[in-house]
Amino acid sequence: MAEMLSASTRNIDLKDRVEIYREAGAAEYWIFDLDEGSVRIYRFGENRHAPVAVKSFGAIVSTSLLPGFSLNLPSIRRVIGLESKASLLPPPPPDRLDRRSGRHAKKVPLLVLRDNWLAEE
Numbered sequence: 001m002a003e004m005l006s007a008s009t010r011n012i013d014l015k016d017r018v019e020i021y022r023e024a025g026a027a028e029y030w031i032f033d034l035d036e037g038s039v040r041i042y043r044f045g046e047n048r049h050a051p052v053a054v055k056s057f058g059a060i061v062s063t064s065l066l067p068g069f070s071l072n073l074p075s076i077r078r079v080i081g082l083e084s085k086a087s088l089l090p091p092p093p094p095d096r097l098d099r100r101s102g103r104h105a106k107k108v109p110l111l112v113l114r115d116n117w118l119a120e121e
Helices: 005-025 073-080
Strands: 002-004 028-033 038-043 053-056 061-062 068-070 109-113 117-120
Touching: 002 053, 005 028, 005 038, 061 073
Parallel strands: 002 028
Antiparallel strands: 028 038, 038 053, 061 068, 109 117
């Protein structure tokens, strides 16, 4: 299970949802926190009450549940432009004029899963 932490439900996500997923039998729960630039990784078989790891968005994270799978967070940040909160707004459609600047909006790269890696296409 993996979720993005929402500012409006932060306390619920960090306490209640952890308990819900643990009691439901989830093996792992990843919480991505955009405000802190981190991912909390819970592995309930190793520690039932606290994350076993807190990784920065500069890390490559993996799980033993999916052998060979890695999530390259720096590449994802670069591709989707997570340098500021303003970049969290959806990008303009490709080949459309930007109303503010009058210029054509840049095309947004497509991410595809290849050999367990997200790649730009």
